[in-house]
Amino acid sequence: MITRIDLRGRALDTDQTDPRALVPRAELDVEAALAVVRPIVEDVRHRGEAALIDYAAKFDGVELTEVKVPAAALAEALERLDPQVRAALEESIRRARTVHRDQRRQDTTTQVVPGGSVTERWVPVDRVGLYVPGGRAVYPSSVVMNVVPAQEAGVGSLAVASPPQKEFGGLPHPTILAACALLGVDEVYAAGGSQAIAMFAYGYREAAEGAEAQGAVVCRRADLVTGPGNIYVAAAKRLLKGVIGIDAEAGPTEIMVVADASADAGVVAADLISQAEHDPLAAAVLVTDSEQLAEEVVKELETRVAATKHAERIREALAGRQSALVLVDDIGAALVVANGYAAEHLEIQTRNAAADAAKVRNAGAVFVGSFAPVSLGDYLAGSNHVLPTGGCACHSSGLSVQSFLRGIHVVDYTREALAEASDLVVALANAEDLPAHGEAVTARFEERQG
Structure with missing residues:
Protein backbone atom coordinates (compact mmCIF):
# COMPACT_ATOMS: atom_id res chain seq x y z
CA MET A 1 0.00 0.00 0.00
CA ILE A 2 2.86 2.40 0.75
CA THR A 3 6.50 2.59 -0.31
CA ARG A 4 9.31 1.98 2.18
CA ILE A 5 12.49 4.08 1.99
CA ASP A 6 15.43 2.91 4.10
CA LEU A 7 17.92 5.69 4.91
CA ARG A 8 19.60 3.89 7.80
CA GLY A 9 23.38 3.96 7.69
CA ARG A 10 23.47 7.05 5.48
CA ALA A 11 25.13 10.31 6.53
CA LEU A 12 22.20 12.66 6.02
CA ASP A 13 23.65 15.85 7.49
CA THR A 14 26.67 16.26 5.20
CA ASP A 15 27.23 18.61 2.30
CA GLN A 16 27.21 15.58 -0.01
CA THR A 17 23.53 14.85 0.69
CA ASP A 18 20.67 16.98 -0.55
CA PRO A 19 17.95 16.39 2.06
CA ARG A 20 15.33 17.74 -0.34
CA ALA A 21 15.88 14.73 -2.59
CA LEU A 22 15.46 12.07 0.10
CA VAL A 23 11.66 11.85 -0.13
CA PRO A 24 9.98 12.24 -3.54
CA ARG A 25 6.94 14.40 -4.17
CA ALA A 26 4.02 14.18 -6.57
CA GLU A 27 4.83 15.36 -10.06
CA LEU A 28 2.90 18.51 -10.97
CA ASP A 29 3.36 20.23 -14.32
CA VAL A 30 2.11 23.74 -13.69
CA GLU A 31 3.81 24.91 -16.90
CA ALA A 32 1.66 22.52 -18.94
CA ALA A 33 -1.45 23.77 -17.14
CA LEU A 34 -0.52 27.33 -18.18
CA ALA A 35 -1.33 26.44 -21.78
CA VAL A 36 -4.82 25.44 -20.68
CA VAL A 37 -5.57 28.45 -18.48
CA ARG A 38 -4.05 31.21 -20.63
CA PRO A 39 -6.95 31.38 -23.14
CA ILE A 40 -9.49 31.12 -20.29
CA VAL A 41 -7.88 34.03 -18.48
CA GLU A 42 -7.83 36.15 -21.64
CA ASP A 43 -11.45 35.29 -22.38
CA VAL A 44 -12.55 36.40 -18.91
CA ARG A 45 -10.47 39.54 -19.27
CA HIS A 46 -12.25 40.54 -22.48
CA ARG A 47 -15.78 39.09 -22.08
CA GLY A 48 -16.20 39.31 -18.32
CA GLU A 49 -19.38 37.81 -16.93
CA ALA A 50 -20.40 36.24 -20.25
CA ALA A 51 -17.20 34.19 -20.22
CA LEU A 52 -17.69 33.22 -16.56
CA ILE A 53 -21.21 32.01 -17.35
CA ASP A 54 -19.95 29.98 -20.31
CA TYR A 55 -17.25 28.31 -18.22
CA ALA A 56 -19.75 27.50 -15.47
CA ALA A 57 -21.73 25.57 -18.09
CA LYS A 58 -18.62 23.90 -19.54
CA PHE A 59 -16.78 22.92 -16.37
CA ASP A 60 -19.47 22.80 -13.68
CA GLY A 61 -22.51 21.78 -15.70
CA VAL A 62 -24.66 24.66 -14.47
CA GLU A 63 -26.59 27.35 -16.32
CA LEU A 64 -26.11 30.73 -14.63
CA THR A 65 -27.83 34.01 -15.36
CA GLU A 66 -25.51 35.93 -13.05
CA VAL A 67 -22.29 35.12 -11.23
CA LYS A 68 -22.73 37.22 -8.11
CA VAL A 69 -24.58 35.39 -5.35
CA PRO A 70 -27.73 37.22 -4.19
CA ALA A 71 -27.76 38.44 -0.59
CA ALA A 72 -30.94 36.44 0.00
CA ALA A 73 -29.09 33.20 -0.80
CA LEU A 74 -26.46 33.99 1.84
CA ALA A 75 -29.12 34.72 4.46
CA GLU A 76 -31.07 31.57 3.59
CA ALA A 77 -27.94 29.40 3.78
CA LEU A 78 -27.18 30.68 7.26
CA GLU A 79 -30.77 30.22 8.40
CA ARG A 80 -30.75 26.59 7.23
CA LEU A 81 -27.30 25.74 8.55
CA ASP A 82 -27.20 22.75 10.89
CA PRO A 83 -26.98 24.17 14.45
CA GLN A 84 -24.06 21.91 15.36
CA VAL A 85 -22.11 22.96 12.26
CA ARG A 86 -22.90 26.60 13.03
CA ALA A 87 -21.62 26.21 16.57
CA ALA A 88 -18.43 24.60 15.27
CA LEU A 89 -17.89 27.36 12.71
CA GLU A 90 -18.51 30.08 15.29
CA GLU A 91 -15.95 28.53 17.62
CA SER A 92 -13.49 28.12 14.74
CA ILE A 93 -13.91 31.81 13.94
CA ARG A 94 -13.48 32.80 17.58
CA ARG A 95 -10.26 30.84 17.98
CA ALA A 96 -8.87 32.03 14.65
CA ARG A 97 -9.59 35.64 15.62
CA THR A 98 -7.85 35.15 18.96
CA VAL A 99 -4.66 33.96 17.24
CA HIS A 100 -4.69 36.32 14.27
CA ARG A 101 -5.50 39.42 16.33
CA ASP A 102 -2.16 38.96 18.09
CA GLN A 103 -0.39 39.08 14.72
CA ARG A 104 -1.24 42.73 14.08
CA ARG A 105 1.81 44.88 13.41
CA GLN A 106 2.54 48.22 15.04
CA ASP A 107 4.00 51.20 13.20
CA THR A 108 7.62 51.78 14.22
CA THR A 109 9.54 55.08 14.08
CA THR A 110 13.34 54.97 14.21
CA GLN A 111 15.31 58.13 14.92
CA VAL A 112 18.29 57.60 12.62
CA VAL A 113 20.03 60.90 13.42
CA PRO A 114 18.85 64.08 15.13
CA GLY A 115 16.24 65.51 12.77
CA GLY A 116 16.10 62.38 10.59
CA SER A 117 13.65 59.53 11.08
CA VAL A 118 12.20 56.55 9.21
CA THR A 119 8.76 55.26 10.10
CA GLU A 120 7.52 51.89 8.92
CA ARG A 121 3.77 52.05 8.50
CA TRP A 122 1.77 48.84 8.12
CA VAL A 123 -1.06 49.37 5.66
CA PRO A 124 -3.58 46.71 4.57
CA VAL A 125 -4.16 46.07 0.89
CA ASP A 126 -7.30 47.78 -0.36
CA ARG A 127 -9.13 44.79 -1.82
CA VAL A 128 -8.70 41.02 -1.63
CA GLY A 129 -10.20 38.16 -3.60
CA LEU A 130 -10.45 35.00 -1.51
CA TYR A 131 -10.72 31.67 -3.31
CA VAL A 132 -12.45 28.71 -1.66
CA PRO A 133 -12.17 25.44 -3.61
CA GLY A 134 -15.04 23.08 -4.21
CA GLY A 135 -14.85 19.64 -5.75
CA ARG A 136 -14.21 16.42 -3.89
CA ALA A 137 -14.93 18.16 -0.58
CA VAL A 138 -16.61 21.24 0.88
CA TYR A 139 -14.35 23.75 2.64
CA PRO A 140 -16.20 26.24 4.86
CA SER A 141 -13.08 26.08 7.04
CA SER A 142 -11.14 27.68 4.18
CA VAL A 143 -13.59 30.59 4.25
CA VAL A 144 -12.66 31.11 7.91
CA MET A 145 -8.91 30.75 7.27
CA ASN A 146 -8.93 33.27 4.42
CA VAL A 147 -11.38 35.82 5.76
CA VAL A 148 -10.33 36.11 9.40
CA PRO A 149 -6.70 37.23 8.85
CA ALA A 150 -7.81 39.65 6.11
CA GLN A 151 -10.39 41.19 8.44
CA GLU A 152 -7.93 41.36 11.33
CA ALA A 153 -5.43 43.08 9.02
CA GLY A 154 -8.05 45.74 8.30
CA VAL A 155 -8.69 44.97 4.64
CA GLY A 156 -11.59 47.18 3.61
CA SER A 157 -13.02 45.17 0.71
CA LEU A 158 -13.32 41.37 0.65
CA ALA A 159 -14.86 39.12 -1.98
CA VAL A 160 -15.12 35.32 -1.98
CA ALA A 161 -15.32 33.04 -5.03
CA SER A 162 -16.22 29.36 -4.95
CA PRO A 163 -17.29 27.03 -7.77
CA PRO A 164 -21.00 26.80 -8.64
CA GLN A 165 -22.63 23.49 -7.69
CA LYS A 166 -25.19 21.79 -9.91
CA GLU A 167 -26.83 20.23 -6.86
CA PHE A 168 -27.54 23.68 -5.43
CA GLY A 169 -28.89 25.44 -8.49
CA GLY A 170 -25.60 26.95 -9.57
CA LEU A 171 -24.76 28.50 -6.21
CA PRO A 172 -21.64 27.59 -4.24
CA HIS A 173 -22.21 24.97 -1.54
CA PRO A 174 -24.64 26.37 1.08
CA THR A 175 -22.23 25.67 3.95
CA ILE A 176 -19.69 27.92 2.25
CA LEU A 177 -22.35 30.59 1.82
CA ALA A 178 -23.33 30.25 5.46
CA ALA A 179 -19.71 30.64 6.57
CA CYS A 180 -19.47 33.83 4.51
CA ALA A 181 -22.65 35.13 6.14
CA LEU A 182 -21.33 34.33 9.63
CA LEU A 183 -18.20 36.35 8.85
CA GLY A 184 -20.13 39.29 7.43
CA VAL A 185 -18.90 38.76 3.86
CA ASP A 186 -21.70 39.77 1.50
CA GLU A 187 -19.81 39.79 -1.80
CA VAL A 188 -19.65 36.20 -3.06
CA TYR A 189 -19.30 34.85 -6.60
CA ALA A 190 -20.18 31.48 -8.10
CA ALA A 191 -16.94 31.06 -10.02
CA GLY A 192 -14.27 28.39 -9.84
CA GLY A 193 -10.87 27.47 -11.19
CA SER A 194 -8.68 29.72 -13.28
CA GLN A 195 -11.68 31.78 -14.39
CA ALA A 196 -12.27 32.88 -10.78
CA ILE A 197 -8.67 34.04 -10.43
CA ALA A 198 -8.99 35.96 -13.71
CA MET A 199 -12.23 37.54 -12.46
CA PHE A 200 -10.42 38.86 -9.39
CA ALA A 201 -7.49 40.05 -11.50
CA TYR A 202 -9.55 42.04 -13.98
CA GLY A 203 -13.02 42.46 -12.48
CA TYR A 204 -16.09 42.67 -14.68
CA ARG A 205 -19.02 44.94 -15.53
CA GLU A 206 -22.71 44.41 -16.16
CA ALA A 207 -23.60 43.47 -19.69
CA ALA A 208 -24.77 46.50 -21.71
CA GLU A 209 -26.35 46.92 -25.12
CA GLY A 210 -24.12 48.05 -27.98
CA ALA A 211 -20.56 47.11 -28.79
CA GLU A 212 -19.09 50.17 -27.10
CA ALA A 213 -21.45 50.30 -24.14
CA GLN A 214 -20.19 49.51 -20.65
CA GLY A 215 -22.41 48.68 -17.72
CA ALA A 216 -21.76 49.35 -14.06
CA VAL A 217 -18.92 47.53 -12.33
CA VAL A 218 -20.13 44.36 -10.60
CA CYS A 219 -16.83 42.88 -9.42
CA ARG A 220 -13.96 45.30 -8.88
CA ARG A 221 -10.47 44.02 -9.56
CA ALA A 222 -8.57 42.86 -6.50
CA ASP A 223 -5.07 43.77 -5.38
CA LEU A 224 -4.36 40.35 -3.88
CA VAL A 225 -5.76 36.84 -4.29
CA THR A 226 -5.37 34.15 -1.64
CA GLY A 227 -6.61 30.63 -1.06
CA PRO A 228 -5.77 27.08 -2.19
CA GLY A 229 -7.01 25.34 -5.32
CA ASN A 230 -6.17 22.76 -7.96
CA ILE A 231 -3.37 22.88 -10.52
CA TYR A 232 -5.36 25.22 -12.78
CA VAL A 233 -5.83 27.69 -9.94
CA ALA A 234 -2.08 27.50 -9.27
CA ALA A 235 -1.33 28.04 -12.96
CA ALA A 236 -3.65 31.06 -13.12
CA LYS A 237 -1.92 32.55 -10.09
CA ARG A 238 1.46 32.07 -11.74
CA LEU A 239 0.22 33.61 -14.98
CA LEU A 240 -1.36 36.63 -13.29
CA LYS A 241 1.30 37.30 -10.66
CA GLY A 242 2.19 40.94 -11.15
CA VAL A 243 -1.30 41.83 -12.34
CA ILE A 244 -2.37 40.79 -8.85
CA GLY A 245 -0.50 39.77 -5.73
CA ILE A 246 -0.80 36.11 -4.74
CA ASP A 247 -0.22 34.21 -1.53
CA ALA A 248 1.28 31.07 -3.09
CA GLU A 249 0.88 28.45 -5.80
CA ALA A 250 -0.67 25.77 -3.63
CA GLY A 251 -0.01 22.14 -4.48
CA PRO A 252 -1.51 18.92 -3.10
CA THR A 253 -1.72 18.68 0.67
CA GLU A 254 0.99 16.83 2.59
CA ILE A 255 1.64 15.48 6.06
CA MET A 256 4.90 14.22 7.52
CA VAL A 257 4.93 12.45 10.86
CA VAL A 258 8.20 12.13 12.78
CA ALA A 259 7.73 9.38 15.34
CA ASP A 260 9.70 7.05 17.57
CA ALA A 261 8.77 3.78 19.28
CA SER A 262 6.68 5.65 21.86
CA ALA A 263 4.10 6.65 19.22
CA ASP A 264 0.74 4.92 18.88
CA ALA A 265 0.66 3.17 15.49
CA GLY A 266 -3.11 3.55 15.20
CA VAL A 267 -2.90 7.30 15.81
CA VAL A 268 -0.08 7.69 13.27
CA ALA A 269 -2.00 5.70 10.67
CA ALA A 270 -5.17 7.71 11.28
CA ASP A 271 -3.25 10.96 10.79
CA LEU A 272 -1.66 9.77 7.54
CA ILE A 273 -5.08 8.71 6.27
CA SER A 274 -6.65 12.04 7.23
CA GLN A 275 -4.54 13.94 4.72
CA ALA A 276 -4.58 11.20 2.07
CA GLU A 277 -8.37 11.67 2.12
CA HIS A 278 -8.03 15.03 0.36
CA ASP A 279 -6.67 13.99 -3.01
CA PRO A 280 -5.03 11.06 -4.86
CA LEU A 281 -1.92 13.29 -5.08
CA ALA A 282 -1.86 14.03 -1.34
CA ALA A 283 1.40 13.09 0.38
CA ALA A 284 1.50 11.03 3.60
CA VAL A 285 4.99 10.37 4.98
CA LEU A 286 6.14 8.69 8.20
CA VAL A 287 9.77 9.13 9.28
CA THR A 288 10.78 6.87 12.14
CA ASP A 289 13.74 5.15 13.76
CA SER A 290 11.51 2.24 14.84
CA GLU A 291 11.09 -0.58 12.35
CA GLN A 292 8.48 -2.12 14.64
CA LEU A 293 6.41 1.07 14.57
CA ALA A 294 6.64 1.15 10.78
CA GLU A 295 5.37 -2.42 10.54
CA GLU A 296 2.53 -1.73 12.95
CA VAL A 297 1.54 1.40 11.02
CA VAL A 298 1.32 -0.63 7.79
CA LYS A 299 -1.07 -3.06 9.50
CA GLU A 300 -3.14 -0.20 10.87
CA LEU A 301 -3.33 1.42 7.44
CA GLU A 302 -4.72 -1.76 5.91
CA THR A 303 -7.41 -2.01 8.55
CA ARG A 304 -8.34 1.66 8.77
CA VAL A 305 -8.35 2.43 5.04
CA ALA A 306 -10.73 -0.45 4.38
CA ALA A 307 -13.14 0.94 6.98
CA THR A 308 -13.18 4.58 5.92
CA LYS A 309 -15.45 6.33 3.41
CA HIS A 310 -13.00 7.43 0.72
CA ALA A 311 -10.94 4.23 0.69
CA GLU A 312 -10.20 4.23 -3.04
CA ARG A 313 -8.91 7.79 -3.06
CA ILE A 314 -6.84 7.18 0.07
CA ARG A 315 -5.27 4.00 -1.29
CA GLU A 316 -4.26 5.84 -4.45
CA ALA A 317 -2.62 8.60 -2.41
CA LEU A 318 -0.80 6.17 -0.11
CA ALA A 319 0.44 4.10 -3.07
CA GLY A 320 1.72 7.17 -4.94
CA ARG A 321 5.38 8.11 -5.19
CA GLN A 322 4.71 11.05 -2.86
CA SER A 323 3.87 8.83 0.14
CA ALA A 324 6.33 6.67 2.06
CA LEU A 325 7.48 5.10 5.31
CA VAL A 326 11.03 6.33 5.84
CA LEU A 327 13.39 4.48 8.19
CA VAL A 328 16.29 6.41 9.75
CA ASP A 329 18.93 5.70 12.41
CA ASP A 330 17.60 8.09 15.06
CA ILE A 331 15.29 11.06 15.62
CA GLY A 332 18.15 13.46 14.89
CA ALA A 333 18.30 11.98 11.39
CA ALA A 334 14.50 12.14 11.16
CA LEU A 335 14.63 15.88 11.84
CA VAL A 336 17.25 16.31 9.11
CA VAL A 337 14.80 14.64 6.71
CA ALA A 338 11.93 16.76 8.01
CA ASN A 339 13.83 20.04 7.62
CA GLY A 340 14.87 19.02 4.12
CA TYR A 341 11.35 18.04 3.12
CA ALA A 342 9.75 21.22 4.58
CA ALA A 343 6.30 19.70 4.96
CA GLU A 344 3.07 21.64 4.85
CA HIS A 345 2.01 19.81 8.04
CA LEU A 346 4.62 18.26 10.34
CA GLU A 347 3.63 16.17 13.34
CA ILE A 348 6.18 15.33 16.04
CA GLN A 349 5.17 12.21 17.98
CA THR A 350 8.26 11.38 20.02
CA ARG A 351 9.18 10.97 23.69
CA ASN A 352 10.64 14.49 23.72
CA ALA A 353 8.16 16.04 21.31
CA ALA A 354 8.45 19.66 22.46
CA ALA A 355 12.26 19.61 22.40
CA ASP A 356 12.31 17.91 19.01
CA ALA A 357 9.74 20.35 17.62
CA ALA A 358 11.98 23.24 18.69
CA LYS A 359 14.63 21.93 16.27
CA VAL A 360 12.31 22.23 13.27
CA ARG A 361 13.24 25.07 10.95
CA ASN A 362 11.21 24.25 7.86
CA ALA A 363 7.48 23.48 8.06
CA GLY A 364 4.20 25.19 7.31
CA ALA A 365 2.88 24.25 10.75
CA VAL A 366 4.24 21.97 13.48
CA PHE A 367 1.94 19.80 15.59
CA VAL A 368 3.50 18.74 18.89
CA GLY A 369 2.70 15.46 20.61
CA SER A 370 -0.08 12.91 20.32
CA PHE A 371 -2.93 15.33 21.02
CA ALA A 372 -2.25 17.96 18.36
CA PRO A 373 -3.32 16.29 15.10
CA VAL A 374 -3.35 18.10 11.78
CA SER A 375 -7.16 17.83 11.80
CA LEU A 376 -7.22 20.13 14.82
CA GLY A 377 -5.23 22.69 12.84
CA ASP A 378 -7.58 22.30 9.90
CA TYR A 379 -10.52 23.49 11.96
CA LEU A 380 -10.14 24.60 15.55
CA ALA A 381 -6.56 25.06 16.75
CA GLY A 382 -6.72 28.78 15.98
CA SER A 383 -3.79 28.45 13.58
CA ASN A 384 -4.20 28.96 9.84
CA HIS A 385 -4.50 25.97 7.52
CA VAL A 386 -3.56 27.80 4.31
CA LEU A 387 0.08 26.70 4.34
CA PRO A 388 3.03 26.40 1.92
CA THR A 389 3.29 23.11 0.05
CA GLY A 390 5.85 21.47 -2.23
CA GLY A 391 8.82 22.34 -0.03
CA CYS A 392 8.04 26.07 -0.10
CA ALA A 393 8.00 26.12 3.71
CA CYS A 394 11.79 26.53 3.57
CA HIS A 395 11.25 30.11 2.35
CA SER A 396 7.55 30.96 2.75
CA SER A 397 4.97 31.18 5.53
CA GLY A 398 1.35 30.24 5.86
CA LEU A 399 -1.46 32.74 5.51
CA SER A 400 -1.54 35.30 8.33
CA VAL A 401 -2.44 38.91 9.04
CA GLN A 402 0.99 39.79 7.64
CA SER A 403 -0.08 38.38 4.24
CA PHE A 404 -2.54 41.26 3.89
CA LEU A 405 -0.27 44.09 5.05
CA ARG A 406 2.36 46.19 3.28
CA GLY A 407 5.18 47.94 5.02
CA ILE A 408 5.63 51.53 3.81
CA HIS A 409 8.72 53.50 4.83
CA VAL A 410 8.08 57.16 5.57
CA VAL A 411 11.29 59.24 5.47
CA ASP A 412 11.32 62.57 7.34
CA TYR A 413 14.57 64.65 7.44
Missing part, protein backbone atom coordinates in the same frame (compact mmCIF):
# COMPACT_ATOMS: atom_id res chain seq x y z
CA THR A 414 15.16 68.25 8.41
CA ARG A 415 17.46 70.61 6.46
CA GLU A 416 20.19 70.14 9.04
CA ALA A 417 19.96 66.34 8.97
CA LEU A 418 20.15 66.29 5.18
CA ALA A 419 23.09 68.71 5.19
CA GLU A 420 24.98 66.36 7.51
CA ALA A 421 24.47 63.46 5.08
CA SER A 422 25.01 65.48 1.90
CA ASP A 423 28.70 64.75 1.27
CA LEU A 424 28.20 61.02 1.87
CA VAL A 425 25.23 60.85 -0.52
CA VAL A 426 27.30 62.63 -3.19
CA ALA A 427 30.23 60.25 -2.65
CA LEU A 428 28.04 57.18 -3.10
CA ALA A 429 26.20 58.69 -6.08
CA ASN A 430 29.50 59.39 -7.85
CA ALA A 431 30.77 55.90 -6.99
CA GLU A 432 27.76 54.53 -8.85
CA ASP A 433 28.25 57.00 -11.73
CA LEU A 434 24.90 58.59 -10.98
CA PRO A 435 25.95 62.20 -10.33
CA ALA A 436 22.42 63.58 -10.71
CA HIS A 437 21.50 61.65 -7.57
CA GLY A 438 24.02 63.73 -5.63
CA GLU A 439 22.96 66.92 -7.40
CA ALA A 440 19.38 66.33 -6.21
CA VAL A 441 20.77 66.78 -2.68
CA THR A 442 23.19 69.66 -3.26
CA ALA A 443 20.53 71.60 -5.23
CA ARG A 444 18.69 72.11 -1.96
CA PHE A 445 21.61 74.13 -0.60
CA GLU A 446 22.40 76.29 -3.63
CA GLU A 447 22.06 80.00 -3.26
CA ARG A 448 19.57 81.21 -5.85
CA GLN A 449 19.42 84.64 -7.42
CA GLY A 450 16.41 86.88 -6.98
